[in-house]
Amino acid sequence: MAEEMKVIYERPKSWANKVTHYCPGCTHGVAHRLIAELVDEMDLIDKTIAVWPVGCAVFGYEYFNFDSVEAAHGRAPAMATGIKVTNPDDFVFTYQGDGDIASIGMAEVVHAAARGWPITVIFINNGNYGMTGGQMAPTTLLGQKTTTTPMGRAPQLNGYPIRLPEMLAQLDGPAYIARVSLDSPVNIRKAKASMRKAFNAQIRGIGFSLVECLSTCPTNWQLTPVESMERIRKEVMAYYPLGEFKVAEGVL
C-alpha cells in the first residue's frame, strides 16, 4: 500500500522549519511560503542569496535554508547589486516592505531597475510601517488612519500614495513588473505564477524583475484577519490594480 501513497503537500526544503514572529493574519508568511516553494521547485537553494530589509521581515533570514544578508533600511537593491556583480551566476533577490522600498529606498530600487541587471525584488505592500507600530507609509491610502495620520491621510498634508510598479514600468531596464494580491487562494496561486516569472526573468538573464504583493497588517489596521483580506479586495485593489505592467520578451 505504501508505494501508492503520493506526497501532495510537504514543507519546502528551503524552509527552515521555524515558528515565525509574524502576527496572526499577516501575509508575510504566505509570501515566504511561496518563495520557499519556488526555490525548491526551481532547484535554487544552492545558488540563492537573499537580501532582507529593515521592517517586519528583518528576521527573514532566520526562516530559510539558503544564504542571506541583512541590509540597511532601503538599501537592499544596492546590496543585491554588489552581490550580483560578484556572483553573476547565482540567484539574488531582495524582500522589501513599502516603507523600505518606496520611501527611504526609492533611489536604490529605481536605479537597480534602470540598470536592469537580473535581480528580483519581492515587494510587500501592507500600506503602513508595520514594525514600528503602524505609521503612514508612501503606500498608505488617502483617508487611511495611521498613528501619524490620526485624522486620515490627507493629500494636501501627506501627498498621494505611490504606485511603484507603474512608475518602474516606464523604465527600459526592467524585464518583468507585476502587482499581485495575497488575499485569497486564487490570488495566491496567481501570485506564485507571477513570482515564478520574476524568478525566471533573472535566471534567464533577461533583466530586473519586481512583484508587488498586496498584503495585510491586521494588527495595525485594527481589523481581524478575515476583515483584512476583505479590505484588500474592497479598498486596496481599487487604488492598486492587479496586473502585469511589463513583460519583456522571453519572460515566462
Next chain:
Amino acid sequence: MSEKVLMKGAEALAEGAIRAGCRFYFGYPITPQNETPEYMSRRLAEVGGRFVQAESEVASINMVYGAACAGVRVMTSSSSPGISLMQEGISYISGSGVPCVVMNAMRGGPGLGNVAPAQADYLQAVKGGGNGDYKRIVLAPASIQEGVDLFVDAFDLADKYRMVVMVIVDGLIGQMMEPVEFKTTVDVASLKKPDWATTGRHGRDHANIISSLMMDTATLEKWNLELQAKYAQVTETETRIEEYEMADAEYAIVAYGTMARIAKTTVRTARAKGVKLGLLRPITVWPFPTKQLQKYVGQIKGALTVELAYRQLFEDVELALCGKVPLGWYGRGGGVVPGPQEILAAFEEQFGKGR
C-alpha cells in the same frame, strides 16, 4: 620586476588597489578624487574585475557591503561629503564583520566646503562617524608611493581582521604627480574564499547569514566584546609610526599625511639653525601610536601638533602626552596649506627658538 612610472596620485592609488587584488569598485563622482573611479572604470575591465558607478555614495557603500559579503576584495573612494553619506554603510559593514577598503580624499569643510586639501575628517575617521561602537583601521600615507604600498596592507588587514580599512589622503596627494613603483602584485587566484561568505550554498551543508542585527541584549553585548577584543589586538600589533630625526630630538612635530611631508622640511630647516627638532608621523591614525609617542616623555621638551584642521589630531596627541610634555598646536583650515616656514614660525612662537 617593476620600474618607476610617473603617475597622478588618484590614478596611482587606484592601480595600487588593483595590484593589491581589488577587483570590484563601486563609486560616485566627487572632486578631488574623480580620477580614481575613472581609472578603475577602464582598468578593472582589463583585469577581469568590475566597476559600477552607483547612483549615490549611499548606494556605493551598500554595493561594497554586498560584494564584501561575497568575500572578494572590494573598495570605494570618495571625498569628505560623500564619505559622510557612507557612514551608515560603514557602520553596518563593521557591525557585520566583513572586510572592505574605503579611501577618503579629504577636502575643505564643513558642508560643501571646497575641493582644496584638508584633514578635517580626522575625528570622523578615527573616532566614529556612524552609529555604534566600532573602529576602522585608518592608514594615512604621506606620499603617492607610500599610498600605493599601503594599499596592499590595507586589503591584507581588512581580510585579516574582517574590518573596514580606511585610507585617508587629501587633494594634494590625489592631484600631484610623482614617480611610483608597484612593488607587489597580489595573485587574486591565490586568495582563499572565506568560509563565512554568502556566495550561495553550492553544496555547503548550512546557510551562511551575514547580519548586524542581534535583538538579544546578551548576544549583542558579547559581539561588542568580541569587537573590542579585536580592536585591542589591532592596537597592539598594527600600530605604525615614522620617527624622523627623533634620536636626539628635543622637540617634536606631530603630523600625518601631507602635513607631515611639509613638516619634514621644517625639521630640516630648524636643524640647520641648530634646533634639535624631530617629526613623529603616525602612519596608522587608528590605531593611534600612543605608546610610540609616550616613549619620548622625558626626552622632548615640547610637541607641536600640525594639521589641516582645528585641533582634531591634537586631541589624540593630548590624550597621549597631556601633562607629560608641553604641547603646542598649529593648524589651518578651509583648504589652506601652510608652508614649512609658517610651521617653523608657529614652532618658534610657541616654544621660543627651541634653545
